[in-house]
Amino acid sequence: MPSAAVLQMEIERSLAARFPAALSPAPQALRETASTGVAAVDTLLHGGLPAGAVSELIGAESSGRTSLALAFVASRTAEGRVCAWVDAGDAFDPESAAGNGVNLSQLLWVRCQGTPSSPSSRDVPQAERRRVQGLPLARLDQALRATDLLLHAGGFAAIVLDLANTAQEHGNRIPAATWWRFRQAAGSTHCSLVVLGRAAYAPSSAAIVLECAARQARTSGGTILSSLEYSVTLKRDRSDCISPRPFPARRPTASTWTAQPGWTQQTRRA
């Protein structure tokens, strides 16, 4: 048995009287999912992204992470639920969101800016404020604090933590304890926490890790960009571990889907 497992057992045994199974996640017999709004991805995930868990959408730029997250938020707001978008890079485009069907009145957008705005920071010298302003780590700190607040406030069906513009080396510095706390809070408030990033930052706490990639750009007559095809690969699905199935079922681990510019939909409608 690995030493970590032995250590965990010893700690749990010593705390058993006060905290039963202190370090073990609570077993979940039934996994509730929410549709991502993309049929191909829903099929891949057997229903959609899990509620009350952390999911990660990872990939490089133009890999379709944002489109997939927006489709998910659109489906949640269409059900009358309230969602939040914590934007560490201030890159969210409301027009794209509205075009994808997101009900903006039910979306809380938190735009991190990296400038400390708390009253205590008023005492910070101007030069120091200028130096800190816009630093990626300051933005990341704001995003994590905002996510923590929103998760504990409760009532949000989905929270998207957008770290897509955050450098990978900065994202890797997020402590595992933070992800653990997010996971616990998401579980207790029944909120789907979706993390957008260049790489998986919360591997042990994430229930789902989807790797996105751009596959192909299609043109119309060679002069107009008519669609982008994305691929989605299921890199991790922790629900398999708690599945009541005696043996893991064989199922596809990758899928593709397509997104088009707005004008193509208008043309079709016409």
Add this chain to the structure above:
Amino acid sequence: MSRELYACVHAAELPAQALLRLRPELRAQPVVVLEGPAAQQTVCALNQRARRRGAAPGMARLDAESLPEMKLLRRSPQAETVARSILLECVSQFSPRIEDALPDALWGEAREADQATACAFVLDIQGTERLFGAPEQLAQRLRSCLSAAGFHVSIAVSANFHTARLAAAHRGGIRVIAAGQEAAMLAGLPLTALGRDAASDADLTEILAHWGIRNLGELAALPEAELVTRLGAKARAWSALAQGRATHLFRPIQPALRLEEFCAFETPVAQMDSLLFTAARMIDCLVQRAESRALALAAVTALMQLEDGSSHQRAIRPALPSLDRRFLLKLVQMEIGAHPPQAAVTSLLLQAEPGRSRQMQLGLFAPRMPEPSRLDVTLARLKLIVGEDRVGSPVLEDTHRADSFHMLSLMAERAGAGQRPQNISGQAPEAPERQFHRLCLRRMRPPRPVNVLLRAGRPAAFHDRKQSFKITAAYGPWNSSGCWWSAAAWQIGPEPHGSAAWSSAEWDVLATSPDGSPCVCLLNHDPQRNTWHLEAFYD
């Protein structure tokens, strides 16, 4: 037909009571309130403990300071106005017909309104027995209610208006005067109790004193006809007052609901905790007053007078009217914490806007929503972290200009069940299956300036200050322009915000970054300035 019945509530030493109401820690100390110019300040009001130590109205400041452990406060007319309105509001819970027993007109020239040191209201309590019980019980409840609001009052109940007024003003505690006992109750009062007429007519009072008449009982015993013959028509009214049979035309007032609390500090307060300590008590009082009228607080405005002479105002407006003291205090704390005053605070005025508490019918299958009060606190905290205007719901503007939007506060009521689309079973509708998905952009804010290499008029490569991108395919341009019709563009008028003329030529480009990864970008060319910007990435 039931007989008339009046209850008079008299709050003596109003300047002192108004200041001590929000500072109960001072009630156990001898306190005097001073008025007048700095060099000639005199005592205008004091509490019982100060009176026991030898202080008296009219005493000079130096004399008052010489008394041991004496606390000296400065008179605050604003605090008295607020205290008076609160007193009126409290008594209005017991009767809708209230008359001001000490209006300005009664005192007239003898005493200016701002010099009045007492406050009295007479309630018409005829027919309230079924609601509040016997007059003794009503008086007890009235006193308890006012005591909870921080007032020490004397109350008198009588079938005669003036008897109730005089007894409340000159007898402490609670007095219920039975019918026919009015004259006996008033017998011991001095002639000065008759009020303005007696006080101003020095000749008459001197004549009465010469006759050996020193109190109302002796005046009432004089034969009325003889008295009128010698002293004139005024004596008839005095005699009726002394006998407790003076008539009065009741003139009820309409108290307007003003949810205000005011506190002037002895020394300027620079610490936030001290300010909030006082604000907590004021919010308590506001909530209590609103609750007594089945209302809630829809907004609270804090107006602070600062040491440097300026003022500082902050306001909170919860998503839903609330009576939760801790929640309101938390919002006030975060609002003032985010926008602290630039100098020490000398006085604090809290004004609340009343609102109706909203009742919401929750559905069994309705989706869970953020709790409004918690959401308000969360939003306030988020604003502290990222900034005031960077939290909310985006609202698109009616323009083709790129990245045009403004932020609105996420209102819980807008996202609440009342506005939620529901089917007949109360269940939220299923999300419609989307056949097509739109390409999404990730904006660069601000757009990143880039240098673009053109081949045959089309972008072939671009580089910003950090890295170069090789363009494999470029689609465009998509030309657009706007606001060229505005007055500012033709230099014939001022330029309103956001109405500057703009034009752009957008290119969708497939590019390869230096590390070989492909990306799809949106490049923007401004033909007027001949500049290129990396506007966004498709993602």
